[in-house]
Amino acid sequence: MIQRRLLLAAAPSLLAAPALAQSWPDRPIRLIVGFPAGSVTDSLARMIAEPLGRELGQPVVIDNRPGGNGVVGTMALKGAAPDGHTVGILSVTNGALNTYLVRNLGYDPIRDFTPIGFLAEAPYVLVVNPNNPARTTADLMEQARRRPGALTFSHGNASSLIGTELMNRTAGVSMLPVPVRGGPDALTEVMAGRIDCTLTDLVAGLTQVRDGRVRALGVTSREPTPLAPDIPPIARDVPGFELIVWFGVSAPANTPAPVVSRFNAALEKVLGSAELRERLGRLGYAPRSMPPTEWQRFLQGQITDLTRLAREVGLEPS
Template sequence: MTRRTFLRAACAAAVPASLGLPALAQPAAWPARPVRVIVPFGAGSGNDIVARLMGDHLGRALGQPIVVDNRVGANGSIGADAVARSAPDGYTLFVTTNTTQAANPALMKKLNYDPIKDFAPIGRIANTPAMLVVNPSLPVRNLQELITLAKSRPGKLTYASGSAGTLVPAAMLTHMAGIDMLHVPYKTIPPALNDVVAGQVDMMFTDMATGMPQVKGGKVRAIGVSSLQPVASLPDVPPIAATIKGFELLAWYAMYAPAGTPTPIIERLSRELQAAVNHPGLRERLASLGLQPVSSTPQELADFSRSELARWGQLIRSAGIEPE
């Protein structure tokens, strides 16, 4: 081998080694850019309020902005499908409710996502009872008076809904009380509640976070909650179970990512989410909205999601709701 040939060979061997150095370097730390949180219901809904509260905390903890993206429609399934189709890179998260993850398979004939297989659980956030509110012009002050009025006007009173968490308790009420009322569906809760305030619809079950300001402002009258105990922030509003034995329904909020999101990212998000839910200031804020803070590990949320899928399916079938 000549000296020139030897140098060429040595250079050729050195080039791949130098080119290979970046491949051995550690990948860029996550997150390196803003993180998107998809919310499947509209601005001002309880889901939206909870997502923004959690996003504020996570943004500070992660050192990157959290951008809330409301994808409304099809009972939350448009937002859920968008998450399921997103890259599992930690830059798309999902703050959602029992509607998309537990109720929709029983409410809809066709879904473009699987609530178990298409999502990586991160953690629970809160439970929420539903609150039954009526327009103040409706001549009822409690649930028994509403039942009596509905029986005297079969098919005449109207109720709105904007999610499974607001539709299912209403269907349970009509079924368990033996009354007939007209259902008026909406894409999300705030416009439904606005029409109850305006008197276009007589009543609805609303989530606590959306309904609380309207109740305290005197825009609607609260006559019952779907928990077995009164809500601390509205102690004078009785449980529906006080009138209809066995009536109980709790909706919930939780955070997920697309299936396949790397485990280290899920673990980091889980730690930060649990820290947020257990932060005294945030717990107080959630409680003021009528919510019950609940934290969990990813595995605990996975187990909970499966059990809730079965539970909500049974509730929907028992209430006589047909899939659409």
């Protein structure tokens, strides 16, 4: 009798789960991007939005909320209703590095969000103004050695900051960081000649390289990227250097499991499309799918590893 009563009590929730999965989504899905239009995160979001919307049967609308190295947008995601109609991108910056670099951070990437799945990873490219005589990363490092503390680098997010500080430390030089609003602004400062160099997203950097507005010195991956095989890895001149940026999708905490499961299945189908993979590859992204539990473990591991790295290169919370 007790078991029967328990089954009867559980019946409404057991029936509700399939019904929820079938009825969701019943309106457009908002995809929050905590970085400005034109940033690497924004570019990726716009690439997946249309095919993901087709798969889910509702439009996926990009909502850019830049500011505070992704904090503004991530806080907006935290405060959204956990009904599956608002999701956001967690990247190496707002998903991992901010937990160490931002004092009194208003969110916890693990506790405050429900994992949905991984998206992609990509390298950065190191660029200088075309008037700079440096032709290689080694040339730039030699400039920095001859003029300690005189060269500057712009950064619009924490991953670019830590990447350049890692290059500083590995090469034994000291270039000064200049924070700006986002990756596009960091690149603009170099094009204008106000800043010496920056690590920028691959496609934006290559576009400006082709237009003659900046010169590429190296990529942050250990191997040349197929998108620009003529640009050598920074590690050729700074042995041991590597920086890969990554992106995943999460929802507010307590988003229902049936919604998460269906969203992840749609995401995996989209990322498995040969056409989309080819398009993402042209922009320097390597798509990779993960189930929610694996994405959560990956995120936790990155928080641990990048916190250690930030401490090693001497960065302090602010």
